Amino acid sequence: MNAPRRTALFTVAASAALALSLTACQSGEGTKAEGTAGGSDTAASAQASGSGGSKGSAVGTAHKSGSTGSDAAAGSSGSSGSTGSSGTSGSKGSTGAKSSGGSSGSSASAPLCAAKDVKVTAARQDGPPYTHIVLTAKNTSGHSCRMAGFPHIQFLESHKQDVPSVAKSKPAAPIVLNSGDPAYALVKLSDGGVDEDNEPVSVFQLELEGDSTVIAVDASAGGGLAIDPAKALTGYWTYELRNGADDF
Numbered sequence: 001m002n003a004p005r006r007t008a009l010f011t012v013a014a015s016a017a018l019a020l021s022l023t024a025c026q027s028g029e030g031t032k033a034e035g036t037a038g039g040s041d042t043a044a045s046a047q048a049s050g051s052g053g054s055k056g057s058a059v060g061t062a063h064k065s066g067s068t069g070s071d072a073a074a075g076s077s078g079s080s081g082s083t084g085s086s087g088t089s090g091s092k093g094s095t096g097a098k099s100s101g102g103s104s105g106s107s108a109s110a111p112l113c114a115a116k117d118v119k120v121t122a123a124r125q126d127g128p129p130y131t132h133i134v135l136t137a138k139n140t141s142g143h144s145c146r147m148a149g150f151p152h153i154q155f156l157e158s159h160k161q162d163v164p165s166v167a168k169s170k171p172a173a174p175i176v177l178n179s180g181d182p183a184y185a186l187v188k189l190s191d192g193g194v195d196e197d198n199e200p201v202s203v204f205q206l207e208l209e210g211d212s213t214v215i216a217v218d219a220s221a222g223g224g225l226a227i228d229p230a231k232a233l234t235g236y237w238t239y240e241l242r243n244g245a246d247d248f
Contacts, residue, residue: 110146110174112211113139113141115211118137118141118145118147118177118208120136120137120151121217129190130189131190132188134185134241135185137177137182138182139177139178139181139183142179146174146177147176147208148208148210149165150165150235151185151208151234152209154206155227156204156227165235169235169245183237184238185236186241186246187235190228191231197230198226201219201227202219202220202224203219204225235248
C-alpha cells in the first residue's frame with residue numbers, strides 16, 4: 001500500500017514539474033517574441049529615423065539645389081545687368097564725337113590745294129575808289145583739298161616781295177574744300193583816292209601755300225586796278241568774309 005502511494009506521489013510530482021517546465025518554456029517564448037517585436041519596433045523606428053534623415057537630407061539637397069538655382073538666377077541677373085553694358089553702345093552716342101573728331105582728322109589729312117586744283121578769280125569789292133578786291137579760289141580738282149595760309153601775291157614786276165598778310169584774318173580751323181567749293185581772301189589795294197604812288201595793274205600773279213607754281217590772275221575788268229605797293233595787304237583764305245577779321 002505504501003508503494004502505490006509513492007508511485008502516485010511521484011507521478012503527481014513529475015506532472016507538476018512538467019507543467020512548470022512547459023510554463024517556463026512558454027514564458028521564454030513570450031519573452032523572446034516580445035524581445036523580437038521590441039527589436040523590430042526599434043529597427044522600424046531606426047529605419048524611420050534613417051528614412052527621416054534621408055528625407056531631411058533630401059530636403060536639404062532640394063534646398064541646396066534651390067539655393068544653387070538662386071545663385072544661377074543671381075548669376076543670370078548679373079549677366080543681364082552686364083547686358084546693361086550694352087548701354088555702352090550708348091558709346092555709339094560717342095559715334096557723334098567720332099564725327100567731329102573724324103572731320104577734324106580728315107581736315108588735317110586732306111592734301112594741300114595746288115595750283116592745278118583751283119581756279120582763282122578777282123573782283124572789286126564795293127564801289128569807287130575800289131580800295132579792295134576779293135579773290136575767289138574754286139576747287140575744280142574733283143577731290144577735297146586744303147587751302148592753307150594766304151595767297152602769296154606780287155602785283156608789280158618792280159616789287160618782287162609778297163604782299164604782307166593780316167594776322168587777325170586767319171581762321172581758327174583749316175579750310176578744306178570739297179570739289180566745287182570756293183574759298184575767299186580779301187586784298188587791300190590802296191587807301192583810295194588819286195595818288196602818284198598808285199600804279200595800274202591789269203594782271204598780277206600769286207602762289208598758293210606749299211606750291212611754287214605761279215597763277216596769273218586777270219584784273220583787267222573795269223579798266224584794271226590801281227595799286228599802292230606800300231599800302232597793299234592780304235587776308236587769309238577763309239570760307240566767307242567776316243566783319244572785323246577782314247576789316248583792314
